[in-house]
Amino acid sequence: MELKNKRLTEAEFSKQREEVLTHWPTGKDVNLQEAVEYLKKVPEHKNFAAKLRKANQEGITLVQPRAGVALVDEHIKLLQYLQDEGGADLLPNTIDSYTRQNRYNECEVGIQESIKENRSMLNGFPVVNHGVANCRKVLEAVELPLQARHGTPDARLLTEIIHAGGWTSNEGGGISYNIPYAKSVSLEKTILDWQYCDRLTGMYEEMGIEINREPFGPLTGTLVPPSMSNVVAIVEGLLAAEQGVKNLTLGYGQCGNLVQDVAAIRALVEQASEYFKTYGYNVELTTVFHQWMGGFPADESKAFGVISWGSATAALAGATKVIVKTPHEAIGIPTKEANAQGIKATKQTLNLLKGQRLPMSKELEQEINLIKAETKCIIDKLFELGKGDLAVGVVKAFETGVMDIPFAPSKYNAGKILPARDNNGAVRYLEFGNIPMSKEIKDFNRQLLEERAKTEGRDVSFQMVVDDIYAVGKGTLVGRPE
Numbered sequence: 001m002e003l004k005n006k007r008l009t010e011a012e013f014s015k016q017r018e019e020v021l022t023h024w025p026t027g028k029d030v031n032l033q034e035a036v037e038y039l040k041k042v043p044e045h046k047n048f049a050a051k052l053r054k055a056n057q058e059g060i061t062l063v064q065p066r067a068g069v070a071l072v073d074e075h076i077k078l079l080q081y082l083q084d085e086g087g088a089d090l091l092p093n094t095i096d097s098y099t100r101q102n103r104y105n106e107c108e109v110g111i112q113e114s115i116k117e118n119r120s121m122l123n124g125f126p127v128v129n130h131g132v133a134n135c136r137k138v139l140e141a142v143e144l145p146l147q148a149r150h151g152t153p154d155a156r157l158l159t160e161i162i163h164a165g166g167w168t169s170n171e172g173g174g175i176s177y178n179i180p181y182a183k184s185v186s187l188e189k190t191i192l193d194w195q196y197c198d199r200l201t202g203m204y205e206e207m208g209i210e211i212n213r214e215p216f217g218p219l220t221g222t223l224v225p226p227s228m229s230n231v232v233a234i235v236e237g238l239l240a241a242e243q244g245v246k247n248l249t250l251g252y253g254q255c256g257n258l259v260q261d262v263a264a265i266r267a268l269v270e271q272a273s274e275y276f277k278t279y280g281y282n283v284e285l286t287t288v289f290h291q292w293m294g295g296f297p298a299d300e301s302k303a304f305g306v307i308s309w310g311s312a313t314a315a316l317a318g319a320t321k322v323i324v325k326t327p328h329e330a331i332g333i334p335t336k337e338a339n340a341q342g343i344k345a346t347k348q349t350l351n352l353l354k355g356q357r358l359p360m361s362k363e364l365e366q367e368i369n370l371i372k373a374e375t376k377c378i379i380d381k382l383f384e385l386g387k388g389d390l391a392v393g394v395v396k397a398f399e400t401g402v403m404d405i406p407f408a409p410s411k412y413n414a415g416k417i418l419p420a421r422d423n424n425g426a427v428r429y430l431e432f433g434n435i436p437m438s439k440e441i442k443d444f445n446r447q448l449l450e451e452r453a454k455t456e457g458r459d460v461s462f463q464m465v466v467d468d469i470y471a472v473g474k475g476t477l478v479g480r481p482e
């Protein structure tokens with residue numbers, strides 16, 4: 001199918017759908033009309049879009065963990081624990097790595113092994129293998145809205161099953177679930193596949209069912225400059241809106257400097273709203289702030305320091321939702337107790353800061369304007385490369401390095417960009433590669449890095465990047481020379 005940023009026709013969608021539903025036997029249980037009838041009976045307090053809307057209106061920040069295990073009953077117990085003991089406001093279903101690669105046969109093996117070993121032998125919930133009825137079983141066992149959180153380049157069957165199963169939010173996108181998650185899946189393919197997922201979402205909307213979509217904000221979670229992250233969020237939002245998505249949560253991964261992180265969220269909302277208005281999309285916009293996605297300290301008390309700082313920043317930024325880390329982050333998948341601890345520490349901090357926002361200042365305004373200007377440089381180029389077509393522009397932008405995500409595994413990513421922190425810990429561009437920024441912006445980024453170099457008595461160098469990558473795990477924000 002030719003790549004274009006155009007709403008899929010019914011014929012184009014149905015033709016694909018016939019084949020998608022055969023990718024695994026559980027696809028045959030998906031019946032759109034029956035699913036709509038089921039979804040109409042899902043109470044409002046379990047609809048993801050409705051809960052986000054209420055939080056946005058009340059100006060509160062909702063708390064959501066990540067969580068997923070192999071077997072249905074164990075997964076239900078886990079989610080009930082995070083709901084009742086942790087106090088989560090929204091619940092995830094973190095999907096396992098095999099499902100993310102459409103390797104459903106290996107999921108079957110993992111499910112059988114988990115039964116045999118009486119513990120989860122998969123690193124998430126194998127939703128395609130479990131199918132629609134089990135998704136509904138999970139939804140009916142909790143009192144909160146459910147979302148699928150994953151990293152799936154081809155999420156077409158997954159999306160069919162989760163929504164028929166009553167889950168009313170789906171994370172991901174054709175860029176954000178490819179470049180940071182896959183090595184050699186073409187961007188053209190994943191943008192086409194996610195147009196399918198977004199078209200299905202749009203069809204549910206047209207049948208009266210609200211479904212929330214959330215592009216994956218943090219990307220590689222490793223010193224991603226806010227403007228590059230905002231470009232991906234805005235572009236995936238625009239691509240989704242073209243397919244009929246009406247309820248969008250755009251996201252961002254904490255970098256660590258308070259003014260920059262608050263500015264990133266403010267710039268994201270303002271600039272995304274401007275683009276949706278310009279292109280005539282009437283979408284409801286909320287934001288999600290991901291607590292630090294980089295290396296964590298192994299010491300659990302120190303980990304709580306990082307978690308609380310992310311919570312405070314989310315509150316002061318006025319984010320609609322915050323994604324929680326746990327004191328087991330440095331080790332791996334958390335126990336349910338550690339996961340609940342992360343939620344409780346987050347909620348405590350949010351409650352202490354309830355109603356507070358970082359006030360406008362010269363520094364905050366300057367950072368908002370800088371992020372918007374950098375973002376505009378890149379998006380303008382996208383439309384130029386695509387000769388007006390955003391989808392084509394994205395593919396060409398990665399081919400030419402106009403879009404470039406630091407430390408991404410994808411062979412379609414140029415990898416010429418290099419980020420490093422300035423003297424206050426804000427993430428700046430050390431190397432721009434082929435990213436089209438104005439001379440003024442390039443000079444300003446360089447000047448800020450030179451200020452750090454002067455303070456540290458060393459040259460601006462790749463060593464700063466390395467030091468910054470290890471810094472938070474070692475207890476600081478800026479990787480100062482030892």
Ligand SMILES: CC[C@H]1O[C@@H](n2cnc3c(N)ncnc32)[C@H](O)[C@@H]1O
Nearest residue numbers: 066067068069094123124332333334
């Ligand atoms: C995006 C990466 C984040 O997702 C977390 N994660 C991945 N799989 C699971 C899982 N199955 N349960 C809880 N947390 C998980 C991981 O610890 C890391 O914080």
